[in-house]
Amino acid sequence: MVKTLLKELKEYKLVSVLTPLCMIGEVAAEMIIPKLMGKIVDNGIYGGNMIYIFKVGLMMLVIALFGLAAGIGGAYYGSKASTGLAKNLRKAMFDNIQTFSFSNIDKFSTSGLVTRLTTDVTNIQNAYMMILRMAMRAPATVVFAMIMSFIISPRLASIYLVAVIILAFFMVIIMSKATVYFKEVFEKYDSLNESVQENVSAIRVVKAYVREDYENDKFKKAAGNIYNMFVRAEMNIIKMGPMMTATVYACILLISWVGAHMIVGGSLSTGDLMGLLAYCMNILMSMMFLAIIFVMLTMAQASGNRIAEVIEEKTDITNKEKAINRVVDGSIVFDHVIFAYNKDSEEPVLKDINLEIHSGETIGIIGGTGSAKSSLVNLISRLYDVTGGAVTVGGVDVRDYDLETLRDQVSVVLQKNVLFSGTILENLRWGDKNATKEDCIRVCKIACADEFIEKMPDGYDTVIEQGGTNVSGGQRQRLCIARALLKKPKILILDDSTSAVDTATDAKIRKAFAEEIPGTTKLIIAQRIASVQDCDRIIVMDDGQVSGFGTHEELLESNTIYREVYESQTGASADADFDKQA
Structure with a gap:
């Protein structure tokens, strides 16, 4: 399925490569700034060295501008790559549908094909954008922040590591439950599109038989099924919010408590503690983004399989190698x-x-x-x-x-x-x-x-x-x-x-x-x-x-x-x- 979808990148391969490179550049810039801030506090403010403060501050400004430029580049290239992939997927499906014989068409309902060309492609587009940007940015942030934290203080960085492992374990459990509902949602979308299509194409019959109320109830039921599926999935996902918040504040409290004792003992500076707290927020927020990415990838997987079915479907009526190009008569x-x-x-x-x-x-x-x-x-x-x-x-x-x-x-x-x-x-x-x-x-x-x-x-x-x-x-x-x-x-x-x-x-x-x-x-x-x-x-x-x-x-x-x-x-x-x- 993945191979089939990625074939449609075509002219958007270059921007697909540039996007994650830009995101890595943005993350690198963000990870350097907390370290420099700690140096300003320790060497500039406490030391009363204004020249050092201006020098490091200017360096931070340059790095921030670089990060901003990388972020803008990532957004631009990511948008171009994801929308380009969506365009090519729709074209590939539509072109293949034109080759279908009647027996091929009979395998797919009209409403099902409409859902694949619209909702499913949109899910792939959003997921691909997330993969190129956030799926690259979030893991890179965790890795960079973890490395910087261990450089500053291996003892305090171990708190992050334990928190990340615990969160990852619960995320897998929660997401696996939500996945089941997301896979069922798209079948409900087919029913919804079928209801709309039938109603619009046969609106004269509906009015002639005064069946507006019946059609309204039918549509309401189809829309309600999708609503219920999404609610069940979201009910699982929202459990991550309180868990993430509790973990963030627990880490901040632990780092502040242990860090304060280390500052008193002389094994940690105030600037380093500030940097560690910044890295703590970066790591845990990136874990939240990873959870969202996991949800989108789950939805995209179901959509991708449905899109690949249409693209990979081979017409059972084809030309022979040396087909005849002239019909002699009408016998x-x-x-x-x-x-x-x-x-x-x-x-x-x-x-x-x-x-x-x-x-x-x-x-x-x-x-x-x-x-x-x-x-x-x-x-x-x-x-x-x-x-x-x-x-x-x-x-x-x-x-x-x-x-x-x-x-x-x-x-x-x-x-x-x-x-x-x-x-x-x-x-x-x-x-x-x-x-x-x-x-x-x-x-x-x-x-x-x-x-x-x-x-x-x-x-x-x-x-x-x-x-x-x-x-x-x-x-x-x-x-x-x-x-x-x-x-x-x-x-x-x-x-x-x-x-x-x-x-x-x-x-x-x-x-x-x-x-x-x-x-x-x-x-x-x-x-x-x-x-x-x-x-x-x-x-x-x-x-x-x-x-x-x-x-x-x-x-x-x-x-x-x-x-x-x-x-x-x-x-x-x-x-x-x-x-x-x-």
């Missing part, structure tokens, strides 16, 4: 295809599928809910890989194609139509970033989208809100179809993409397909028989198998499922339905 063959989302599943989603589709054909696909219609077409553009058998496009196994080449030639309009923030033109150009406005208008006419775009005040420059909330479901579907057509694909897949379009517009779109893109193989998944009955052939799916494959007339004669649904939709039968067993 499709399913050869004994078996598919399961989970390879360990006892029952596959698709079972021994054998189909042959000619280039330029228009194929309808119908079937009941859960009959694996979408799973079937997802294999063509290799959004998933087959578990068994093979899918070929243009006579070549889809696994042998370059992914970008294949997906450029297999254009998919998914069930969930997504538009992005920006103008209509910007959304359309997702299909072809170099498309002219005339190209966009042409495909919008084919998709019957031009009729509503032209009625908008800004036409093709109309701004689409996030998620396309300012256009209707049918308009959103037509824009997505137009966007897919801009790719000029050899295969066009419409996954129930005209469900929100009225029948007249649906018929216009199908007619335009036949006239404008006759050479493109078209696969149309639909629930309405009217949407597919004019197709060259129709596939009837039932429980992951092909129940029938033929023309409308052939299926009416040979396929019971198709005939019953046709009769139900045309009024000939009142109780037939895709989801009822034929």
Whole structure:
């Protein structure tokens, strides 16, 4: 995990080295000053030597300025290194997420990925800052102060040593208990983000069903879980405060008591006692900082593991070394295809599928809910890989194609139509970033989208809100179809993409397909028989198998499922339905 995270330092390695060097310089300056103060008291004030006082005082000023400069440098370089690491971690995760196949994405929830990109990275950023600055400064302070103390008086310095050992022992016990709670906190963050995400994206549904109170309670519960976890962790940590305070004052009392007797006995000077007291505070305060660092590292460890999971996740769909970069035509063959989302599943989603589709054909696909219609077409553009058998496009196994080449030639309009923030033109150009406005208008006419775009005040420059909330479901579907057509694909897949379009517009779109893109193989998944009955052939799916494959007339004669649904939709039968067993 650490190796994965540190790889992302890249251009920030130099400032990561300079930060601890600056902190060591600051600590060295701070440790010299108490010793010089003791000399001023012993040799300057008691000796009445003003020249010595000014000389040592000037030296202290120079050292203090050096320490100040080192501290400022440490803060600057540390900030640059930690924020730079956070930037690179977010980029590394986001870049890797873009390579994920659908099966990879299925491993991580959306809210979980959001938490990793935000909260978890922030924890790593804060922890790295602490490591570079305080994790270097605090141990260095303890070591330097301990050395200076033993130089002054080994007897009194032994008091520090015993106090440090006792504090370290209790710190380990307390922190180990707090660690358990911090590790659980991030799972609660996922639940909180999920609650926010669902509420914001489905706010219209929430208001339509007057579920604001329910959503408020749900969010309150998620936030409360995080609160409770942090309280439990902090309840363990706050025990260190009184313990640290008691130890500090006990050390001061002991040093003052023993030191006073040593001064009377002539074995210690007043200046040395002042220096020892200063070193005492430095050592014990550094121990407190070490405790805080330990807490942050505990939180960072949990976050680091979650971030490393995303960065190290390897997509299970990759290009071969000598991938094919040209799709000859839009012919499709399913050869004994078996598919399961989970390879360990006892029952596959698709079972021994054998189909042959000619280039330029228009194929309808119908079937009941859960009959694996979408799973079937997802294999063509290799959004998933087959578990068994093979899918070929243009006579070549889809696994042998370059992914970008294949997906450029297999254009998919998914069930969930997504538009992005920006103008209509910007959304359309997702299909072809170099498309002219005339190209966009042409495909919008084919998709019957031009009729509503032209009625908008800004036409093709109309701004689409996030998620396309300012256009209707049918308009959103037509824009997505137009966007897919801009790719000029050899295969066009419409996954129930005209469900929100009225029948007249649906018929216009199908007619335009036949006239404008006759050479493109078209696969149309639909629930309405009217949407597919004019197709060259129709596939009837039932429980992951092909129940029938033929023309409308052939299926009416040979396929019971198709005939019953046709009769139900045309009024000939009142109780037939895709989801009822034929």
